[in-house]
Amino acid sequence: MKILKYLFFLLLIIIIGSAIYFGTQDGSFDIQDSEVIAAPPEVIFNKVNDYKSWENWGPWKKEDPSISFTxxxxxxxxxASYSWEGEMSxxxxxxxVIPNKEIHQDLMLKTPAGERNNKVYWTFEEMEGGTKVTWGMKGEHTLIDKAYYALSGFDFETAMHQMNQSGLEEIENEVLDDMKQFTINVDGVTQYGGGYYMYTTTVAKQDEVDLKMAPLMNEVFGFVKKHNLNTAGKPFAIYxxxxNANNTVIFSAAIPVKEQVITPEGSPxxxxxxxxxxxxxISLKGNxxxxSEAYLKGRQYIAENNHEIDTSRKMFEVYITxxxxxxxxxxxLTEIYIPIITTPQPAEIGL
Incomplete structure (x- = not known):
């Protein structure tokens, strides 16, 4: 009997000692990981902000295929909220939410040892080359959790880093794939009304047009704003x-205006x-x-439908967005216009 009492008191001392030991260990944690993604903050923010996208990029479904989302x-x-049922619900x-900058979330997990409540946070920082996305979680381990991690050898911090990194990689893959999507539709024959426009012109290598278009368009926008001109439509470029022999193109960046404008001599x-x-x-939705693919489809349509390109008129593209x-x-969204020759009506040829 004395031995049993001794063993009981020894076990009690071990339990109390363990409780005191684990209770004095710091249980707070703040674990975060970052990834620079070659995309604007808004695109990545929108992906994370909508819980319906989490099912696609979240790493937990790989760990638990039986998981279901509500x-x-x-x-x-x-x-906003969502929940899930699985090995751990x-x-x-x-x-x-601070649009395109921060997202804060409350996370509740049902574990065998009871509920665990943690804080999840995201930041989106625009920088050269893309956006630095940070995904983090902070909270406080319970006494049971601290004891379990210590005795089982489970490395909670390493597991969280692995989960974060996996999720960030999947977000990057999804965002980059989303940005690559495009559609081209040949809308057919249409009438474009024309009108006055302000413009400036330059020459560039064909593969450098994109680089020169933005500063050229900004110059025209600046002129229109400075002189308080009334615009009459979306900006466009005239080729x-x-x-092709020298791989060059002379093009103009233009903005429609409501009336003719007399500019001083020497004005750019x-x-x-x-x-x-x-x-x-032709309508292009995409980068x-x-x-070039859109122009090719337009030319194919022209050939297949026996139209003839009007070489006396210039091709142009209108930037809707x-x-x-x-x-x-x-x-x-970009609208491309390739002028074609129309068959004169009897009245036009004097019949």
Missing amino acids: YAEKTSGEG GSMTTTK NEID VVCGYMEPVTAIK YKHL DPDEVPNPANW
């Missing part, structure tokens, strides 16, 4: 002369006028780098 009525922005709620920005034109219209306002290239 979405609340609101899945993005402050107050839980839920997440967005508590704070005045294409020299001048006023032009486009006559109404019949053209084949400008796909413009502003990249500064629509950061995802997959959502850029």
